[in-house]
Amino acid sequence: MTKESKATETRRYTLEQFYGSESIAGNFISFDGKKILFSGDKTGIYNAYYVSTEDGTRTQLTHSEEDAVQVASFFSEDDRFLFLSDKGGNELLHIYVQDENGETVDLTPGEQERAQFYHWSKDGKSFFYGSNKRNPGFMDVYEMDIANFESTCIFTNGEGYEFGSVSPNKRFISLGKVTNANDSNVYIFDRETENFTHVTPHDGDVQNIPQRFSGNSESLYYLTDENDEFLYLKKYHIESETTEEFIREKWDIVTSHISKQGNYLVYSVNADARTVVKVLNVNSGQYLNLPELHGGQIIDLKFSADEEVISFLFSSPTSPTNLYTYTPETAELKKLTETLNPEINQADLTDAKVIRYPSFDGLKIPAIYYKPSVKAGEKAPALVYVHGGPGGQSRTDYNPLFQYLANHGYAVLAVNNRGSSGYGKTFFSAADLKHGEIDLEDCIQAKGFLKNQPEIDDEKIGIIGGSYGGYMVLAALAFRPDEFKAGVDIFGVSNWERTLKSIPAWWESFRDALYKKLGNPYTQTDYIRSISPLFHADKINKPLIVLQGANDPRVLQVESDEIVQALKTNNIPVEYIVFPDEGHGFMKKENRIKGYGAVLEFLDQYLKQ
Template sequence: MQLKWTLLIGASALVMACAQTPGEDIPDEAVTTPEEDIEQVVEEPTETATVQEYPAALFHETISWGLGSNNGYVFSHEDGDILASTDETGIFNAVTLDEAGAVTALTMSDDNAVYAQSFFPQDDRVLVTSDSGGNEIYHVYVREEDGTLTDLTPGEEVRASFVGWRDDGEVFYVQTNERDPQTNDLYEYSAADYSRKMIFENDGKDIADVSPDGRWLALSKERTNADSNIFLVDFLADDQTPELITGHEGDISYGVYDFTADSETLIYATNEYGEFNQAWTYNLVSGEKNPLIEADWDVSFVFDSPTGRYLVSAINADAVTELTITDNETGEAVELTNIPDGEVGQVRFNRDESEIAFGVNTDTSPFNLYLADLDDGEATRLTDALPDAIDEDDLVTAEIVRYESFDGLEIPAVFYMPKQASADNPVPALVWVHGGPGGQTTKGYSATIQHLVNHGYAVLGANNRGSSGYGKTFFHMDDRNHGEKDLQDIVYGRTYLEGVEGIDPDKIGIIGGSYGGFMVAAALTSEPDVFDVGVDIFGVTNWVRTLESIPPWWGSFRDALYDEMGDPATDEERLRRISPLFHADQITKPLLVIQGANDPRVLKVESDELVEAARENGATVEYVVFPDEGHGFQKRENRITASEAYVDFLNTYLKGEPEQQDADAGGDNAVE
């Protein structure tokens, strides 16, 4: 699998997520796009359309939904209620939905997000996880039938996660770093009384999965950001030393998808045979390996249904997730009906596999939950995530486009053109830079982006070299080259936008979060005349300090991260060269910085120092700090405040309109 350090996955409902230097000849499969796609251009607006503009509060009053863990029991044991998480109250809590979509709250937190994981197999107890103020120190709790919460993983610095259940329902698995902050050990918990025992003391590998019968443990280990391995532990063997099952030469990435329902086979990912991740099988007894799924794109995930009758798989087809449910008895794909044309995800089976719960996401409608009968595939929508006050016709469906970078490399991008844009009414534009490093901007609903587009800003979600989803050659093109050639891909995003009819070529800014925030600050320091404004959302500004302050629970990723970004002990000169903080005197264009006070990945001091240094040199800088957030936004009121801050800032410094703070923005953030 292609694995990179992920600074951020998902902020304001969009993946925002740090490869070998490109040679003269890039293989075709590095971009892997049909010729007609490479030549694709944006459909030019022919006339100005009228749309209603909505405040950020409405876009973020879209209700976010997510189903319980695929490794757990998402349907209750008796009445078939569905376990989910939702921010309907303004912050995520665990709930159940019945077959008519009626919601019953299980938790009622008003400060820390709570995420549903699994029902217990024989009663209505529920496993949930929660951290504190976005600090990512997650604990695992049991929500008892009387509504009280029992912390199964106490300890101020203990970070834990739910792994899954044994198929007899008597025990469940939890991993925690309580013994060693830099690694996770595996514990087996009794469903009856929560007594536990450590069943695997880890030496720094990543716990990937436990087989349904509890016999096998799959582990993964990154050697570099291009090379990784899979190990197996047989708990029935006398020697339980992890066994390497992916011995190889050269750089090949392997990752774990799932154990099959019969506990006889491991389904795993590998890019050994081409540019993209394929799904292969490994027989746990014989060691025989065989291909399972090959595609012209990455296989994103594969898993068995609990009985093994169905196989669920998905590919990442040019920034769109294409999911297939195969009935292994017939060999036919299950056809789901009565759903919109969009991305299907989070498929969860009920106890007898007669029904599935799942979600559907489109560019203009948030992730809604559905229930479908597997006999006929007919689906019923359970949720309505888009507020009635928003006319979906006012929202914009994205296009997949490509443009050439400085060296001729084709850069894929997701493009949103406001409906009110035309040759007679050109609009300002933004280059949106995803997080990661190695993330990907994909199609799908984003409240933040739709709010920007609704207010007249075109958005180009550029997937610069180093992005995932376009082959391993493309993926590794930014290794030890961050803030340089990948930044030029973003710079050339402006060049592309300047040639699109309906866009004002003199009003183009840059926006991004996490690694994308770093790219914003890097653009304003190393290419100070390119973009007219910048919005830096908790971006890295000092790579030396960031790499030295990696949270302890990321210990297993440190070597791979240093391989990609550089070791601060030996590469300090280059890391300082690409770090915006040390060049803040070059910032001349208006800059908005957003930061969470509890961020464990990009420390608040990163933003503090950049803001101070830029202001000392006369730059216009607005700074918004959220005291109750970490790396991203868990609270709706903060998402609203941030989105309004983006539009107010852009209206003032890019459109040139007076600043107007929406009355509904709210939030206890500190604005400097």
Template structure:
């Protein structure tokens, strides 16, 4: 991954301000459910936060960008071009409330909301093969179920295709005949149903009858719409790909790997097939040419994670994203005949020398019971035996979730300012097999927390780490783990940084929005139902044990957060302040669960480093 470690002699090490790290532009290619190339193949449709908030843009084949939406408050995400003209489909919510609407941007620049209403959540679900119909799911009829509608591309009239009963919508076949549904029974057990959309009021048919715990999900249909490619973990620890023949109902092994196969997709005719694998927290992508029966080789690319592969209509070109630890995702095109690639974007700002950023290494450390815990370790350039640096354990969101290799502005800013970061993938994380994933079921805040506590001993064993200055930082479920560590293991970490973390599980589980549908039931299965498991939820909730917290705490929260309500952070801050402990509380009135606006991300990063400089780096041991 680049040659960070063999530094060029002319690179003078510099410490950069937070603004520069977040001045990076985040790019995303328009959705896989549609057309990312324009009808004449002259440009690509992308989402970009170049202005500080996401909007839709086109990028020409020589890298020229044109803004299509210019919102200053609501992020808009590009979904697809129309297949025969320059109209586009975009999606966006209101201030982080997660109630997305789907809009058409007409060629005159005006926006039309196809899903008006103030309580509904809508989602673009792709185009059919001929480009005359596109699909949108909305929960306007029942907040806990998304129904599927077909929209006419010329007059936007719509027809209800499928009335859903709390299942998750899966894939739609290219010819528009079939829909898959995922019924999540528990976090370990799911089924696939097939619906024939050409039959009026068709009943979903179960195609994965099984006993015991097997998790099924769908990747895609084959381009001829005859087979469904689906994921199953029936035959081992990891998700592998199988095919289901719709006519014969025959199931066959389709693709295997030593890790989870996370995605399979096709070019329009099916000539090219892409397979994505989550290989030890590194995203690996293969592009297979069925005509030559060889993998496509791409030339002159930095080593990194390829994602978001999109093909043009005649399959001469493909576009994709590539990110590394030291650069956010850039958009590239590739000539499929020659393998030659071209970078269209510059995600890093000019003021940052990539050689000053840090490439992470994948490590394993032993937990309290000997279980090996995977982690991603970032060591600052400044660190040495003579100059030991403070360290942070970074805890990802969840339950589930995984820290992966790739660019993080927040992490690189911390590391650049002299903080080592260990992103720990505690038991219960995705990506390491179903046994590891389910080790924390109904035991959240117990053994998974001990994995995080055990990370301290590993960090203390490393040369170049100041053994007296080790803190903990996390967002969402990771924020819960952060405050739980301070409450239940008050002597382990020296400071805590909690970003919109759950601190009162009783309230959070009761207040989960209805639009989570079946996912809410699976979460209750994994975390425990608030109606029957209240005692355990009380026991693991840091809010009710705040009197034990003695170490400085930083808390950041969005006022519009529908998952972790602002009142949670308000109460937690008040309780810890009552102990006479320093607490810094940063509230963003225009954010939800996670911070979307660049100005707020910069403020948050600046305040975190200032807090750590005072209470961790500046800590005296007296």
């Protein structure tokens, strides 16, 4: 079968069918290894489920109809579990416990409190979590005893530290301290002496990020990019105060953790927008052989308490995330979920191709191309997609919106412009105090790649993005109004002066980092306004659609209200949808279907025609 005939035969699917697939997240093995806890949106909103590792049967545990449930962990000796949930996307997450009878208790009930689950103690009799109930700007560290659900503050965070981990013997707490977006430090707080140890003294900008302590509490693993473009793993020995390089890869190591018994180090590598997971036996120095699943990526790999079974999530560009178990001793692999809507033929979906194209100065910009489903000889419209951030990254995950657009004849090129993470610290910092300028130029240059594709109509190229990417959409339409035919802004910033002055209280420790990356709204007002599309809305002359959550604490609704009103005043076609029950991201399927359905109708009218 040729590619042309495949395109001719591809079936068109509705948005309801694409979102008839299930999105799942989380992966926690029960104490006896018989169940795995996860969140899934099968009912239209994320709820908690467990699936049997023996026969794959699943049981729904929570029945929320309004607020998403984010599972945090099973208990270590029974089937109780913890989960987090907020109200309407306001990001004031609380920690809840649900017992084996289905009764739920809010463990962090403060009205304005935001809580974050960290991890369990080694003995499983308590867990550690963060809460900003004392000071809205900083997360103190608490230990909660599960015998009576009483908590004790074990670290008062008065200086804006970021939590790393608590050692298995509970004596040490690792902490991170952000200086700016490109520089941070690692500290160890000794609870017995109440002394701080600065683990990572250095000169210049170096990222240092605490990870977990060794199983014997004698060492701390941490990530650093000292003398390197990419993050690698180091090991700090507490008693001798010495450091050794532990693991280095060709790309960023982005996460690491130790198995419960301390025998395995699990870490993940961000390899050119794709996750690669590796498991090291710290005793033998040998890597564990993982099952070969082609065309996708393993994420969120965990060991059972006895370290005999592994569970993980696996996804590909053409398949939503699924849950698997793997037994290393027997090499038995089990797929426990089937999340793709059975009405959709996976062969009809488009693969994600990592490409690079030259920008204005010759620098190669990484991007991910989703080829449109069109008949032989047809020309398709295209969209340049810009991710969130600043500092985010588009990756080769399953994306139902991209698949929907490609299935309906639109090419999507997801750009990782300068300032994106994953490509080294020089690339990451290259757009500092140049946002809306140099990164925008990278996005515009993406048109050159699209114009060279034989299936693309080079007169029909639009731009789409969410959050920071939504800002880039507005920036493109305001500062380079002749480059794109239409724009799709999903909760994007229009006025950086207001946004940077009104960041959520719990972002306080990152305030200076944001200011260094984007500008200080109090001392660099003229510059901030020069990159804010709202102050240049009179230059926008292309149609725009805007989607916004009313409860968004990061990009306030007024950001979208005002840019929409400015376009209406100037008689520019603009459509606007506000979801009263959403925040920074749309959690309910019905809202995603309504919003993205309106996007396709808008594009059919203003880009495809």
